[in-house]
Amino acid sequence: MKYLDEYRDGKIAAQIVDQIRRTLTRPWVVMEVCGGQTHSIVKNGIDYLLPAGVELVHGPGCPVCVTPLEMIDKAHAIARLPNVIFCSFGDMLRVPGSDGDLFTIKSLGGDVRVVYSPLECLKIARANPQKQVVFFAIGFETTAPANAMLVWRAREESLNNLSLLVSHVLVPPALEAILDAPGNRVQGFLGPGHVCAVMGYREYDPISARYHVPIVITGFEPLDILQGTLMTIQQLESGRATVENQYSRILDREGNRAAQKLIASVFKVGDRKWRGIGTIPMSGYHLRDEFSRHDAEKLFDVAGIAPLEPEICISGQILRGLKKPHDCPAFATLCTPQRPLGATMVSAEGACAAYYTYGRHLSPHGFDPLHQAIRETENVHANR
Amino acid sequence: MPTADEISKILGASGPDIVPASAPFGSCPLPIFDHKRIVLGHGSGGKLTADLIEKVFLPAFRNPTLDKMDDQAVLKIGNLRLAFTTDSFVVTPIFFPGGDIGRLAIHGTVNDLAMSGARPLYLSAAFILEEGLAVDDLRRVVESMRAAAAEAGVQLVTGDTKVVNRGKGDQIFITTTGIGIIENDVNISADQARPGDKIILSGTIGDHGMTIMSQREGLEFEGAIESDCASLNELVITMLSTSASTQRRDFIHTMRDPTRGGVATTLNELAKRANVGIVIDQRSIPVRESVKGACEVLGLDPLYVANEGKLLAFVVPEMADDVLDRMRQHPLGSNAAIIGEVVDTHPGMVLMKTEIGGTRVLDVMFGEQLPRIC
Amino acid sequence: MCLAIPGKVLSTFDQHGLRMAKVQFGGVVREACLEYVPEVQAGEYVLVHVGFALSRIDEAEAERTYQALRELGQLTELETPVDDELDERAQFVPVKIDPGGDGR
Numbered sequence: 001m002k003y004l005d006e007y008r009d010g011k012i013a014a015q016i017v018d019q020i021r022r023t024l025t026r027p028w029v030v031m032e033v034c035g036g037q038t039h040s041i042v043k044n045g046i047d048y049l050l051p052a053g054v055e056l057v058h059g060p061g062c063p064v065c066v067t068p069l070e071m072i073d074k075a076h077a078i079a080r081l082p083n084v085i086f087c088s089f090g091d092m093l094r095v096p097g098s099d100g101d102l103f104t105i106k107s108l109g110g111d112v113r114v115v116y117s118p119l120e121c122l123k124i125a126r127a128n129p130q131k132q133v134v135f136f137a138i139g140f141e142t143t144a145p146a147n148a149m150l151v152w153r154a155r156e157e158s159l160n161n162l163s164l165l166v167s168h169v170l171v172p173p174a175l176e177a178i179l180d181a182p183g184n185r186v187q188g189f190l191g192p193g194h195v196c197a198v199m200g201y202r203e204y205d206p207i208s209a210r211y212h213v214p215i216v217i218t219g220f221e222p223l224d225i226l227q228g229t230l231m232t233i234q235q236l237e238s239g240r241a242t243v244e245n246q247y248s249r250i251l252d253r254e255g256n257r258a259a260q261k262l263i264a265s266v267f268k269v270g271d272r273k274w275r276g277i278g279t280i281p282m283s284g285y286h287l288r289d290e291f292s293r294h295d296a297e298k299l300f301d302v303a304g305i306a307p308l309e310p311e312i313c314i315s316g317q318i319l320r321g322l323k324k325p326h327d328c329p330a331f332a333t334l335c336t337p338q339r340p341l342g343a344t345m346v347s348a349e350g351a352c353a354a355y356y357t358y359g360r361h362l363s364p365h366g367f368d369p370l371h372q373a374i375r376e377t378e379n380v381h382a383n384r
Numbered sequence: 385m386p387t388a389d390e391i392s393k394i395l396g397a398s399g400p401d402i403v404p405a406s407a408p409f410g411s412c413p414l415p416i417f418d419h420k421r422i423v424l425g426h427g428s429g430g431k432l433t434a435d436l437i438e439k440v441f442l443p444a445f446r447n448p449t450l451d452k453m454d455d456q457a458v459l460k461i462g463n464l465r466l467a468f469t470t471d472s473f474v475v476t477p478i479f480f481p482g483g484d485i486g487r488l489a490i491h492g493t494v495n496d497l498a499m500s501g502a503r504p505l506y507l508s509a510a511f512i513l514e515e516g517l518a519v520d521d522l523r524r525v526v527e528s529m530r531a532a533a534a535e536a537g538v539q540l541v542t543g544d545t546k547v548v549n550r551g552k553g554d555q556i557f558i559t560t561t562g563i564g565i566i567e568n569d570v571n572i573s574a575d576q577a578r579p580g581d582k583i584i585l586s587g588t589i590g591d592h593g594m595t596i597m598s599q600r601e602g603l604e605f606e607g608a609i610e611s612d613c614a615s616l617n618e619l620v621i622t623m624l625s626t627s628a629s630t631q632r633r634d635f636i637h638t639m640r641d642p643t644r645g646g647v648a649t650t651l652n653e654l655a656k657r658a659n660v661g662i663v664i665d666q667r668s669i670p671v672r673e674s675v676k677g678a679c680e681v682l683g684l685d686p687l688y689v690a691n692e693g694k695l696l697a698f699v700v701p702e703m704a705d706d707v708l709d710r711m712r713q714h715p716l717g718s719n720a721a722i723i724g725e726v727v728d729t730h731p732g733m734v735l736m737k738t739e740i741g742g743t744r745v746l747d748v749m750f751g752e753q754l755p756r757i758c
Numbered sequence: 759m760c761l762a763i764p765g766k767v768l769s770t771f772d773q774h775g776l777r778m779a780k781v782q783f784g785g786v787v788r789e790a791c792l793e794y795v796p797e798v799q800a801g802e803y804v805l806v807h808v809g810f811a812l813s814r815i816d817e818a819e820a821e822r823t824y825q826a827l828r829e830l831g832q833l834t835e836l837e838t839p840v841d842d843e844l845d846e847r848a849q850f851v852p853v854k855i856d857p858g859g860d861g862r
Binding site: 009014039048049062063064089091103104106107114116139143357 | 419421422423424425431432673676677680682738739740741742743744745747754755756757758
Binding site for chain 3: 003119142157195198251
């Protein structure tokens, strides 16, 4: 597939790794912001390929992980109502609330439907005028244009049985929260490629300047991540701190103006609670008042749920890059993708889930026998 | 491992999914996390399914044959070895590119038998029909079964029909059983796998599962994907006759068709069953461009997508190339490839060398693979 | 987050007042909304997320990026013996599959 396959070339990957090795004079800690980048790193074993001086820590870029428990409970309460068709991206189906997940609700007779695109909700609403169609609109800025279009078209077509439960979050305030947190170790960032395809990267200049951290807007394929890492290391080694664009085939500094325009017409920025982190001011989107009749949070009386987070979960620290999954005593023992206790295990993109899926749970607390076995195999072949 | 009470205390919430191991069939030493209700994931062939079998079915029906957990039971009756299997088919939609529920029922059952090296002979089919099903649709399904049985060289010798109320049966469910004979010098089962065995995959993966997924609302893809539904018994006979000169037939240790859960789940099952390690190379795995494109768009991994006309064979290393050549001469094996080997390190675990030269663990699927946006 | 895939625009059309396109990803074709990339024409490549094209892929820029990546290799003059030796040992046979339509 064009523009995908060529960014998975193993030979070039090895060459970039070697270039990183030659550039490195001291250890650095770099955070990749996006859950999709975490996924790509762990899936391809990129962190195993990198030289030991580069430590990749995983960021909060997983909208599924950071959706607050209260919001999930609200979604579940709505999905349980008779006469409601509850539509959601597949990612949210297995996320447990305080009492079951959407799959469980479906098994008890709830009309829960997986959609690939928010536009499908328009079709469903048109076809079911006597039912309330509710769409769980989660995501970072990347998904905001699609969700915005859904609300816009709902109003244009007067689809008054269609509403959105909005839980949108924004990346730049999250980066600042990470950099502000005591004990922060992150020295550079691989910026979120697809978020910036929508928003551009103007917002990252002041962050880079204020905190003196390099931010390299990076794509998702292995070569993208490796090149982004190289560019970040080059900046760190030379003491520079600016915003650079590795993903230039997809985006430029301005981003997608048309998308930004519609987003601004439909959403306003407000405070949002991030699961595992807490409330970050001005870090999310809410529907503007003129779209109230499509705002599920206003239409449905779903107040009064007191969610209960397991105390043992340290996903807040993981989302801020302070800890790794195998630092958590519950990792892979009490807490698995089958029985997630917290944010970073619930979604395939979450760091804990990614680590578990790609077999990093062989021995918690640091030592990774798989890594050892791979190194030994490579040594054997290198010495032949 | 903490007790269920300790776990409940730690978790705090009275989540419905935490239930101490009730033991209608006898006590269980480990605390269990049970779903109180069956969810769709229990039918996906991944961890949830395995869990259900282990915790609900096996304790009730334990016996040496069942414990082997192959896709077919091998029964010794006098001097004869019979392969015996059963299967159910509930696919929606009932008609899809490349097949239908009837064709699937015949080929699926034949394949379960063929994977033990048996010659499939006789099938039964029980139909559960939903009130309101068009008789023409039923005719189409039945005609498809007739053609499939003829293709496979088996006979449908007994059957049953029931009808359930509208809304209780999703158009048509088919349950089958199948019997075949295993010749004396053929000994193929999961626990025969040995380190050094080469792993051969008979062709492209993900065709069936992506076809079904593409028929779902909102996931339509235009053209180019159809189910690979087919009977593999002829291919197996071809493979077994590789060594015509020596009449040797012991060079295939294990075979399995990677149906739901895909190649990754099946390799894991085999690795655990035989207590061996498996290493495969992602770059050697054949995938059609159309299936690859569909998987990329939905965020799915072809290694976990169902197949209905493919097999995995563990073959002794000295015969692997010859078996591969034989397979490639058969229409159902034209894209066959050696994708990996069985090793004695990391028993029970499947490792994969990735496209970019890294290595990762290939785990079992949990429940259904769902399209994702992240 | 943000699973987004590059695809080739085959044709454009209007539906319910929205500009749409048929986009080809590898061997399959799906619809996507072009409202956010109104300048895109058939034959061009776009990045698609949840059924929406978010940006037009700059082919010249892509070529430049890839060229830069290739050149990185020439700087380091690195061989990759590990891959070849592993291939020899394991005798894996990569099989190229043509886009749809070839016999099974």
